[in-house]
Amino acid sequence: MQQITMGQAIQQALSEEMRRDPGIFIAGEGVGKSIHESPVMPTYGLLKEFGPGRVKDTPVSEAAIAGLAVGASVMGLRPVVEIMFNPFFTIASDQIVNHAAKLRYLSGGKSTFPLVVRIKTGAGIGAGCQHSHNLEAWVAHCPGLKVVMPGTPADAKGLLKSAIRDDNPVIFIEDMMLNFVPGQVPEEDYTIPIGVADIKKPGKDVTVVTWSKMLGVALKAAAQLSKEGIEIEIVDLRTLVPLDKETILQSVRKTGRLVVLHEATRTGGFGGEIAALVAEEAFGTLKAPIKRVAAPDIPVPFSPPLEQFYIPNEEQLIQAVKSIIG
Amino acid sequence: MNNQKKFELYKNMLLTRRFEEKLTELCKIEGKIPGMMILCTGQEAVAAGVCGALEIDDVIITNHRSHGHLIAKGANLKELMAEIYGKRTGCNKGKSGTLHLAVPEVNALCTTTVVGGGIPIAVGTAFAQQYKKQNQITVCFLGNGSTDEGSFHEALNMAALWNLPLITIIENNVYAGAQRTEEITRVKDLADRAVSYGIPGEIVDGNDAIAVYEATVNARARCLAGEGPILLECKTYRWRGHGEADHQVYQPKDEIAAWMSRCPIKKLQEELLQEQLLSEQDILNIEAEIVKEVESAVQFAEESPWPAPQEALEDVFV
Numbered sequence: 001m002q003q004i005t006m007g008q009a010i011q012q013a014l015s016e017e018m019r020r021d022p023g024i025f026i027a028g029e030g031v032g033k034s035i036h037e038s039p040v041m042p043t044y045g046l047l048k049e050f051g052p053g054r055v056k057d058t059p060v061s062e063a064a065i066a067g068l069a070v071g072a073s074v075m076g077l078r079p080v081v082e083i084m085f086n087p088f089f090t091i092a093s094d095q096i097v098n099h100a101a102k103l104r105y106l107s108g109g110k111s112t113f114p115l116v117v118r119i120k121t122g123a124g125i126g127a128g129c130q131h132s133h134n135l136e137a138w139v140a141h142c143p144g145l146k147v148v149m150p151g152t153p154a155d156a157k158g159l160l161k162s163a164i165r166d167d168n169p170v171i172f173i174e175d176m177m178l179n180f181v182p183g184q185v186p187e188e189d190y191t192i193p194i195g196v197a198d199i200k201k202p203g204k205d206v207t208v209v210t211w212s213k214m215l216g217v218a219l220k221a222a223a224q225l226s227k228e229g230i231e232i233e234i235v236d237l238r239t240l241v242p243l244d245k246e247t248i249l250q251s252v253r254k255t256g257r258l259v260v261l262h263e264a265t266r267t268g269g270f271g272g273e274i275a276a277l278v279a280e281e282a283f284g285t286l287k288a289p290i291k292r293v294a295a296p297d298i299p300v301p302f303s304p305p306l307e308q309f310y311i312p313n314e315e316q317l318i319q320a321v322k323s324i325i326g
Numbered sequence: 327m328n329n330q331k332k333f334e335l336y337k338n339m340l341l342t343r344r345f346e347e348k349l350t351e352l353c354k355i356e357g358k359i360p361g362m363m364i365l366c367t368g369q370e371a372v373a374a375g376v377c378g379a380l381e382i383d384d385v386i387i388t389n390h391r392s393h394g395h396l397i398a399k400g401a402n403l404k405e406l407m408a409e410i411y412g413k414r415t416g417c418n419k420g421k422s423g424t425l426h427l428a429v430p431e432v433n434a435l436c437t438t439t440v441v442g443g444g445i446p447i448a449v450g451t452a453f454a455q456q457y458k459k460q461n462q463i464t465v466c467f468l469g470n471g472s473t474d475e476g477s478f479h480e481a482l483n484m485a486a487l488w489n490l491p492l493i494t495i496i497e498n499n500v501y502a503g504a505q506r507t508e509e510i511t512r513v514k515d516l517a518d519r520a521v522s523y524g525i526p527g528e529i530v531d532g533n534d535a536i537a538v539y540e541a542t543v544n545a546r547a548r549c550l551a552g553e554g555p556i557l558l559e560c561k562t563y564r565w566r567g568h569g570e571a572d573h574q575v576y577q578p579k580d581e582i583a584a585w586m587s588r589c590p591i592k593k594l595q596e597e598l599l600q601e602q603l604l605s606e607q608d609i610l611n612i613e614a615e616i617v618k619e620v621e622s623a624v625q626f627a628e629e630s631p632w633p634a635p636q637e638a639l640e641d642v643f644v
Binding site: 025053056058059061062063064066067068069070071072073074075076077079094095098099103104105106107108109110111112143144146167168 | 387417418420421422426428430435436438440443445446447449450451452454455457458464476477480481483484487640642643
């Protein structure tokens with residue numbers, strides 16, 4: 001085991017996979033020569049090892065970057081392209097939503113598009129709403145895309161390897177703040193299957209379903225609640241599409257209570273999907289109403305106290321948990 | 327250019343014309359062809375000329391006016407027709423219809439109806455050809471309207487930067503929707519846009535199949551020599567509207583008539599007759615053969631089964 005951050009874990013996944021398969025290349029704005037020349041960044045050192053033929057620094061052209069992945073993947077390569085910030089997904093979204101997601105279907109299953117789009121996301125960097133905006137629900141709403149959002153360095157490494165080896169388009173969304181949070185990561189080659197949630201902490205009282213950076217918030221809240229004798233069970237989805245419905249339902253059937261926690265804004269967020277799933281398929285086991293803890297319906301503000309107000313925290317989760325325990 | 331190639335271009339254009347005339351006819355019969363129908367009638371010289379200069383392994387990425395491109399690239403006519411009907415035997419099992427036809431068997435990898443949506447993908451296919459050191463190129467067919475899309479500029483800039491083997495064909499058919507080119511841009515010749523990317527832009531008579539063919543042969547050689555992408559603006563005209571439901575009220579009648587008198591098929595046919603490479607009898611024979619081919623495609627589509635509704639759930643993921 002090694003103690004590394006998510007950025008370093010992603011770097012390991014990329015470099016190990018690129019060594020394994022010469023059909024993998026990476027492209028994006030500053031994936032080679034970067035303004036952030038730091039070992040915690042996900043593409044650090046790759047240009048030096050693999051050269052400019054496989055590590056393609058691109059113009060500032062999100063549509064072209066995403067289209068590059070679509071066209072190269074249908075030709076049998078395995079592109080891993082980077083969209084620098086989640087809000088810039090909107091510029092790339094024609095290629096991702098209308099093309100990457102649909103072209104296999106439109107070919108009647110004849111063509112495959114084994115591509116990965118890595119997108120950086122998350123509030124907390126003080127860059128404001130045009131750099132910070134969690135849009136995973138938009139992506140998850142487009143049939144034809146797999147959506148992965150790891151919350152730990154170990155999950156990020158194993159899931160990215162699976163994403164690269166997957167024959168379908170995978171949107172891999174990385175929270176930027178996690179690039180600085182260390183965790184235990186196995187050194188050997190391993191994969192984590194896409195579509196399998198993980199119970200990060202077992203508990204009997206309330207199920208908390210979460211993903212990405214909010215996993216950390218859930219774990220902090222769990223520690224505090226434990227002191228008061230309340231044991232939450234944390235289900236880390238890791239993958240939004242395909243969704244591991246069974247793990248969610250099993251946990252809710254056990255605890256009888258559900259709180260969904262995500263950083264994205266509340267209205268239309270993916271939390272609503274989880275709540276609906278449980279209401280449809282496990283309603284009879286619920287002992288209390290389902291609660292959602294999410295960001296308020298505003299763009300991410302800049303000023304530090306405003307930005308911190310925006311990001312859901314453990315206090316809000318604790319309150320939500322207590323409100324349904326009674 | 328050898329005589330065999332001239333025949334091939336002629337036959338390809340005629341096949342496309344008869345195929346589309348049949349579609350125009352079928353669209354008038356209620357309930358026959360579901361959905362929209364956008365035709366390339368009058369623009370056959372671009373399709374035949376460009377694809378006639380390509381090898382089977384070369385990739386094409388095309389757009390909503392794709393019938394000519396796909397036929398000239400060698401797509402199976404019966405499967406095209408069945409797809410247009412929405413039948414299970416269609417080349418895409420009824421998932422795509424006329425607007426999104428994909429025929430990977432002949433490396434027609436994508437038809438997109440998002441204007442300008444194909445060119446970033448063409449950058450990707452051309453990149454793959456370069457990456458894998460294949461001796462092949464990509465052609466992207468775009469309409470004049472697409473040159474106003476941001477994707478067009480992003481993609482051509484990237485293709486130029488990386489010296490990709492990409493030929494961009496602008497089929498300038500005068501209209502984008504109901505707007506004439508001069509109503510939507512001050513650029514008179516769209517080939518001039520190539521200057522912004524540091525690549526050559528050439529103007530070609532898009533109603534002259536041989537001129538298009540020769541320009542493409544040269545462009546392809548340039549790409550294979552590693553000299554990077556090129557933009558060819560083929561000046562032509564669309565005889566039909568933006569869909570068969572378009573009444574074309576915005577297109578002056580005399581303008582349509584003037585362009586119809588410059589029919590690309592008639593033009594090549596006259597040349598072939600003059601050069602005595604074709605006799606009047608040959609023309610009748612070719613015509614009969616093509617009509618038969620189109621009829622048998624229609625019959626195949628008509629007799630093919632509908633997909634079962636549940637088949638809609640297939641082919642999303644591998």
